[in-house]
Amino acid sequence: MDIFLIIVAASLMVLGIVGSFLPVLPGPFTxxxxxxxxxxxPEIEVSVVTLIITLIVAVLIWILDYIIPAIGTKKFGGTRAGMIGTTLGLIIGLLAPIPGGIIIGPFVGAFVGELINKADSRTALKAAFGSLLGFLTSAFIKFVVAIIYLGVFISIIWEHRSVVF
Structure with a gap:
């Protein structure tokens, strides 16, 4: 049973890293x-303080995940239409069988959203760049946190290796 739970926990760690880039999975929370x-x-001791601190960080990152791309779009002159376009582009980019769709989709979505909102192409391109920058920043922060959680996981397993293996 212990090995099964460790495999489940390790799988959740990997899903958390993957979830750093996919919007359907909350990376650090996973x-x-x-x-x-x-x-x-029961065989593995994990500090309650560690668990609470990592939960607080995961929740803060989850909240920031919705704020950072919007800030990036707004900072570069984007409108609500650009943010909606970013979200739709991200979904289409995930589903489209093209390489880099997850990066290209939000950029194109923001660009098209701004053009539909009657922005000139220069403003639309600037907002699309801000959207892309916000998405990449958010993904990078989630990835770093998920990697840190993986390090904590490995450290805990290593400390209890005699009990586990």
Missing amino acids: SWIGLLVLYLM
Whole structure:
């Protein structure tokens, strides 16, 4: 049973890293659930303080994930139409069978959204760049946090290797 739970926790860690780039999975929060699975194992000791701090960080990152792309779009002159276009472009980019669709989609979506909103092409391009920059910044922050959680996971497993293996 211990090995099964460790595999489940490790899978959640990997899903958390993947979720850093996919909007359907809350990356750091998924990784945190992997830490929670370790905490629930009686043979492995995980500090409650560690669990609470990592939960707070995961929730803050989850909230910032919605704010950062909007800030990027607004900072570069984007409108609500550009932000909606970014979201739709991201969904289409995920589903489209093209390489880099997850990056190209939000950019093109913001650009088209701004053009539909009657912006000139220069303003639309600037807003699209801001949207892309916001998306990449948010993904990078989530990725770093998910990698840190993976490090915490490995550290905990390593400390309890005699009990686990």
